[in-house]
Structure formats: C-alpha cells, structure tokens
Amino acid sequence: xxxxxxxxxxxxxxxxxxxxxxxxxxxxxxxxxxxxxxxxxxxxxxxxxxxxxxxxxxxxxxxxxxxxxxxxxxxxxxxxxxxxxxxxxxxxxxxxxxxxxxxxxxxxxxxxxxxxxxxxxxxxxxxxxxxxxxxxxxxxxxxxxxxxxxxxxxxxxxxxxxxxxxxxxxxxxxxxxxxxxxxxxxxxxxxxxxxxxxxxxxxxxxxxxxxxxxxxxxxxxxxxxxxxxxxxxxxxxxxxxxxxxxxxxxxxxxxxxxxxxxxx
Amino acid sequence: xxxxxxxxxxxxxxxxxxxxxxxxxxxxxxxxxxxxxxxxxxxxxxxxxxxxxxxxxxxxxxxxxxxxxxxxxxxxxxxxxxxxxxxxxxxxxxxxxxxxxxxxxxxxxxxxxxxxxxxxxxxxxxxxxxxxxxxxxxxxxxxxxxxxxxxxxxxxxxxxxxxxxxxxxxxxxxxxxxxxxxxxxxxxxxxxxxxxxxxxxxxxxxxxxxxxxxxxxxxxxxxxxxxxxxxxxxxxxxxxxxxxxxxxxxxxxxxxxxxxxxxx
Numbered sequence: 246x247x248x249x250x251x252x253x254x255x256x257x258x259x260x261x262x263x264x265x266x267x268x269x270x271x272x273x274x275x276x277x278x279x280x281x282x283x284x285x286x287x288x289x290x291x292x293x294x295x296x297x298x299x300x301x302x303x304x305x306x307x308x309x310x311x312x313x314x315x316x317x318x319x320x321x322x323x324x325x326x327x328x329x330x331x332x333x334x335x336x337x338x339x340x341x342x343x344x345x346x347x348x349x350x351x352x353x354x355x356x357x358x359x360x361x362x363x364x365x366x367x368x369x370x371x372x373x374x375x376x377x378x379x380x381x382x383x384x385x386x387x388x389x390x391x392x393x394x395x396x397x398x399x400x401x402x403x404x405x406x407x408x409x410x411x412x413x414x415x416x417x418x419x420x421x422x423x424x425x426x427x428x429x430x431x432x433x434x435x436x437x438x439x440x441x442x443x444x445x446x447x448x449x450x451x452x453x454x455x456x457x458x459x460x461x462x463x464x465x466x467x468x469x470x471x472x473x474x475x476x477x478x479x480x481x482x483x484x485x486x487x488x489x490x491x492x493x494x495x496x497x498x499x500x501x502x503x504x505x506x507x508x509x
Numbered sequence: 510x511x512x513x514x515x516x517x518x519x520x521x522x523x524x525x526x527x528x529x530x531x532x533x534x535x536x537x538x539x540x541x542x543x544x545x546x547x548x549x550x551x552x553x554x555x556x557x558x559x560x561x562x563x564x565x566x567x568x569x570x571x572x573x574x575x576x577x578x579x580x581x582x583x584x585x586x587x588x589x590x591x592x593x594x595x596x597x598x599x600x601x602x603x604x605x606x607x608x609x610x611x612x613x614x615x616x617x618x619x620x621x622x623x624x625x626x627x628x629x630x631x632x633x634x635x636x637x638x639x640x641x642x643x644x645x646x647x648x649x650x651x652x653x654x655x656x657x658x659x660x661x662x663x664x665x666x667x668x669x670x671x672x673x674x675x676x677x678x679x680x681x682x683x684x685x686x687x688x689x690x691x692x693x694x695x696x697x698x699x700x701x702x703x704x705x706x707x708x709x710x711x712x713x714x715x716x717x718x719x720x721x722x723x724x725x726x727x728x729x730x731x732x733x734x735x736x737x738x739x740x741x742x743x744x745x746x747x748x749x750x751x752x753x754x755x756x757x758x759x760x761x762x763x764x765x766x767x768x769x770x771x772x773x
Contacts, residue, residue, distance in 0.1 A: 276665060281655040306658060340750065347676070389675050391545035394570065401540060401668050408669055411653050412611070453760075462763035475756065483747045492740065496717075499726035500764035 255357045256410055257350075258284040258364035259403055260322050260329075262378055265291040265370050271302025271310065272400030273367075278306035279404070280411035285313040286322045286364070302400075319366075319378055323443040327361035328353065331374050331382040332402055334395040339376065339478050342384040349386045350409040361440060365406050370399050380474040381447070383481055441490040449490050449497075450477055456501045519621045520674055521614075522548040522628035523667055524586050524593075526642055529555040529634050535566025535574065536664030537631075542570035543668070544675035549577040550586045550628070566664075583630075583642055591625035592617065595638050595646040596666055598659045603640065606648040613650045614673040629670050634663050705754040713754050713761075714741055720765045 259277055264270050264287065274285060287294065294315060303310055316322040323329050330349050344352065353363040366382060368374030379385065388405055390397060397405075441449075454463070454473060463469045485493065523541055528534050528551065538549060551558065558579060567574055580586035587593050594613050608616065617627040630646060632638030643649065652669050654661060661669075705713075718727070718737055727733045749757065 272662065272665075275662060278658040279652075279654050279661050279665070281658075304660065304662070340753070345676075388543075388672065389679055390543050391675070394542040394545075396568065397543050398536065398539060398568070400662075401536075401543070401665065404665050404668060405672055408652065408672075411655070412609075415653050456764060457760065460763040460766065462760060472756075475753070476760070479747055479749060479753050479756070483743055485743060489739070489743050492736075492743070496721065496726060496740070497764065499724040500720060500761065502724065 254281070254283050256282040256284065256414070257353050257406075258286055258326065258362070259406070260286045260288065260319075260364050260366045261290070261399070261403075262288045262319060262366055262374060263291055263369045264367075264399065266399075267292050267296035267298035268302040269370060269399040270296065270313075271299035271304075271306075272398075273403040274299070274303040274309035274313070275306040276400055276404035276407050277309050278303075280407035282407050282410060283309055283312060284364075285309050286316060287313055288316045288319050288322050290315070291369075319381065320443065320447045323364060323366075323381070324447075325362060326364045326443055327440045328356050328363040329366060329382045329443065330363070330384045330386045331366045331379040332368070332386045332388075332406070333373055333379065334387070334390065334397060335373075336387070337376060337379060337385065339379060339385075339474070341379070341382075341478055341482065344384050344386050346386055346388055346405045346409040347413075349384065350406065350413050352384075353410070354413055356440075367399055367402055376474055377470070380477040380481070381443070383484065438486050438488055441485050441487045445487055445490045446481070446485070449480070449494055452494055453480075453497050456497055460501070520546040520548065520678070521617050521670075522550050522590060522626070523670070524550045524552060524583075524628050524630045525554070525663070525667075526552045526583060526630055526638060527555055527633045528631075528663065530663075531556050531560035531562035532566040533634060533663040534560065535563035535568075535570075536662075537667040538563070538567045538570040538573035538577070540664055540668035540671050541573050542567075544671035546671050546674060547573055547576060548628075549573050550580060551577055552580045552583050552586050554579070555633075583645060587628055587630075587645065589626060590628040592620050592627040592648075593630060593646045594627070594648045594650045595630045595643040596632070596650045596652075596670070597637055597643065598651070598654065598661060599637075600651070601640060601643060601649065603643060603649075605643070605646075608648050608650050610650055610652055610669045610673040611677075613648065614670070614677050616648075617674070618677055631663055631666055705749050705751045709751055709754045710745070710749070713744070713758055716758055717744075717761050720761055724765070 259273065259282060261270060261273065270287065270290065277283065277285060295310070299310055300307060330344065356363055365386065366374060366378060368378065388397065388402070457463050463472050523537065523546060525534060525537060534551065534554065541547065541549060559574070563574055564571060594608065620627055629650065630638060630642060632642065652661065652666065721727050727736050
C-alpha cells in the first residue's frame with residue numbers, strides 16, 4: 246500500500262472495488278482528471294498494478310494513477326470517510342436511500358461544507374458491487390438509465406459522478422434538494438458533533454455481531470450473511486454521530502455484560 | 510448507406526464526425542442505449558464499417574449500431590435537423606452561442622415540443638471538430654471540464670449529452686431527492702414491507718428501555734431523560750420497517766436473555 250498525503254481537493258474519493266480491466270481504471274482516471282477529481286482508491290484490482298494499459302487509457306492523467314492508493318479491504322479504503330455511496334445499475338433488495346448522481350453530489354457538497362469527507366464506490370465491470378459491500382454504505386446512487394439497457398461501463402459511471410461534482414462544485418447552485426440542506430443537516434450538526442467515520446461504524450458492527458454470535462442470535466448459519474447485511478443496513482440508515490456510536494456500543498456492552506458474568 | 514426508418518424517439522441524433530476507433534463508436538452506442546437514445550449517425554468513419562471492435566465495445570447495444578446511418582457529407586447527415594450543436598473541449602475563435610450539456614438539452618427539449626428535431630456533433634478523437642464543421646452548427650456545447658485537462662474521450666462526451674437528455678426528458682432533474690420521495694420510498698416498500706407504525710416503535714422503546722434499566726445503563730437517574738431522548742432519536746432516524754422493529758426486538762431479547770437466566 247502506498248502512503249499518500251491527504252488530498253487537498255474537497256472532491257469525493259472514487260473507490261473502485263475489484264476492477265478487472267486496466268483500461269477501465271485508466272479511463273476512470275482520465276474522467277476524474279477531466280473534472281478535477283484526484284483521490285482514486287483501488288480495492289483488490291484483479292490485474293497487475295501498476296498497469297500499462299491503465300496508463301495508456303488515462304491519456305495523460307498519469308498523475309491520478311500515480312497517486313492512487315491500493316487497499317486489500319474495503320473497510321480500510323473507507324475508514325477516513327464520513328459518507329459513502331454505492332453505485333448500482335439495478336435496485337437491490339435492501340432498505341437504503343436511493344440517490345441520483347445529482348442528488349448524491351448535492352449531499353456531498355453540503356457535507357463537505359460541514360467538514361465531512363465522502364466517497365463513491367464502483368463495483369466490478371460485470372457484476373457490480375456485492376450486497377456485502379453495499380451494506381457498508383450510507384446510500385445507493387443510481388443513474389437515471391434506460392431500464393432495458395442499464396449496464397453502464399465502469400469508467401462511464403465514474404464520469405457521471407465526476408461531471409455532476411464539477412457541475413455543482415464549480416458554482417452552479419448547489420444542493421437545493423437533499424434532506425441535508427435545511428433543518429435536517431443543521432440539526433445533525435447541532436445535535437451531536439461529527440458523523441461517525443467508517444472505522445468507528447465498522448468497529449461497532451464487529452462488536453454487535455460478535456455479541457450476537459455469542460448469544461446465538463445469528464442462526465441458522467446459512468442465514469447469517471443476510472441477517473448481518475440487514476442489520477448493518479438498518480444501522481447505516483441511522484447516520485449516527487461519533488457520540489451516538491459510543492452510545493450504541495455502550496448499549497450492546499451493557500445488555501451483554503451479564504452473559505459474560507454468568508457463572509459457568 | 511442504410512435506409513433507416515425515422516426513429517420514433519424524440520431524442521437528439523448523435524452524429525460522430527470522422528470517428529477513428531471502432532471501440533469508441535461502440536462505446537458511444539452503449540452510452541446512447543444506457544439513456545435510451547437510438548439515432549446514431551456516422552460521417553466518414555476512418556475505419557471499416559461495420560466494425561467488430563465497435564460491436565464488442567457496444568456490449569449488447571448492437572441495435573444502435575445496426576440502425577446507425579452512414580454519411581459522406583456532414584450537411585447531408587444534418588439535413589433533416591432543425592437545431593445542431595457542436596461539442597468542443599476548448600473555446601474556438603468564433604462568435605457562436607456556447608451552451609453546457611445541460612442547457613443544450615434544455616433547448617433541445619423546448620424545440621422538440623415545437624416539433625423540431627435536433628442533433629449533436631462530436632469530432633475526431635484527437636482533433637475534435639474542425640472549424641468548418643462548427644460553422645455549420647447553431648451553437649457550441651462545452652462540458653464544464655477542468656481547463657488543465659480538458660480532453661474528454663469521445664464516448665465519454667457522448668455519454669454526458671445522453672445522460673443530460675435522459676435526466677431532463679425523464680423529468681428526473683427535478684429535485685427533492687429526500688428519502689421520503691419516490692425512489693427511496695419505493696425502495697423501502699420493495700425491500701421490507703411497511704414502515705413500522707408508532708405503536709410498534711413505542712413498544713420497541715419500552716422494551717429497550719426496560720432492559721437498559723435492568724442492566725443499569727440509564728444511570729445516573731438525573732441523566733436518564735436525556736439519555737432516553739437521545740436513544741429514541743437515533744432509532745427514529747432509522748425509519749425502520751415493521752420487520753426491522755421485530756429484528757431489533759429480537760436483538761435486545763437475545764442480548765438480554767442471559768441476564769434473566771442468570772441464577773439468583
């Protein structure tokens with residue numbers, strides 16, 4: 246993994262999960278450069294890295310590729326972010342907010358002004374993101390595609406988000422529409438300090454799921470993955486602050502304590 | 510030249526002038542299909558036509574390629590159109606209106622309602638459109654690119670226009686993307702049944718707070734009202750469904766069970 250400086254840009258991180266083709270990574274880097282985004286993160290690229298095909302497809306956006314950070318774990322790639330969206334071409338069987346590229350960027354801008362950092366996940370070329378990936382995110386982003394031909398090329402999907410970012414960040418009126426522009430956003434800030442970052446949320450999930458395993462709740466084993474995803478989705482929607490995550494962990498610890506203290 | 514039926518779609522024609530790479534033509538066709546545009550016109554493509562590389566890059570958008578019309582003359586390609594825009598990455602030394610993809614599509618929509626047909630020109634991969642081409646058009650379209658990295662891939666440029674078309678034509682640019690409106694609401698209904706009613710939520714709060722009292726979490730007593738309010742607020746934001754409230758109650762019961770089973 247490269248150690249990179251914190252990017253100066255307020256633009257969201259573009260996070261490619263298990264990208265397969267260097268050409269697409271390069272084309273995504275070019276699209277980012279076209280709209281002045283720089284923070285590219287790669288989670289387990291399937292091919293070699295660095296990749297000559299990526300450099301060729303970047304058409305001069307080498308500076309984005311050279312600064313790209315490599316991760317082996319999606320959680321690590323998102324650890325410093327406060328708001329993460331997952332792009333999908335089709336609706337998933339999950340209860341999660343659905344945004345357009347436009348409304349996602351509007352929300353990212355409002356959050357940026359509140360000092361928060363955001364990222365957008367893009368899945369593999371053929372399959373998109375797995376539900377396990379999506380369950381770790383705050384919202385889904387779906388472009389308004391033709392339902393009968395919904396599969397967008399990876400770099401094209403990156404482009405749409407970058408374009409919306411530039412359009413709105415470059416001074417067109419921002420953010421009229423999200424729940425964060427008015428009372429809700431201010432309310433969030435007023436009420437409890439900064440939103441939890443991903444590392445805090447994931448640690449909470451680890452804690453909760455370990456206790457639920459110990460209590461025998463996540464049974465039978467074949468249903469465990471779905472149960473875990475559903476629970477994570479519920480708590481992701483809460484959009485908890487750092488303080489609230491501490492409260493949640495206190496609740497879990499408090500309710501669970503007696504089990505540990507129980508005489509054997 | 511193929512003889513094609515007049516497309517039924519009111520979407521603008523996408524006109525590629527002297528495209529060099531079949532891959533880009535195919536990727537442009539895919540982008541068009543993603544946003545339900547069908548009228549592709551090619552003016553003097555530099556490679557063979559039809560082109561296997563175009564078909565491969567179209568990823569299933571063959572129907573756009575098959576209906577594509579070939580022209581040897583830009584004027585002929587635009588003959589049936591009432592309004593034609595030229596995309597450029599850099600300003601030209603011409604006196605001509607400059608539009609964004611967004612404003613160009615807005616104008617195309619107004620003209621469509623007046624019975625007019627429109628088209629958008631895209632130039633060669635390296636050079637873009639020649640000034641002679643541009644002089645035949647009504648307006649210039651420039652995406653809000655990073656001036657220091659302005660060169661957009663041909664298919665990416667096509668995508669931006671198609672995306673704006675779909676967004677505006679489908680009425681999706683109209684804001685209000687809160688979690689309470691259409692998309693998110695439908696997602697909620699699809700995935701998990703009806704939202705919990707107040708009675709179910711309050712019963713959950715009673716359950717949770719009773720267990721937290723029993724575990725000694727809501728201490729000291731003078732802080733209890735604030736703690737309870739904060740916890741309720743967190744869970745209210747989750748906007749849980751009926752099923753999810755049952756899951757939450759299962760979690761509380763499971764984590765707490767051992768305390769009750771503990772020998773006195």
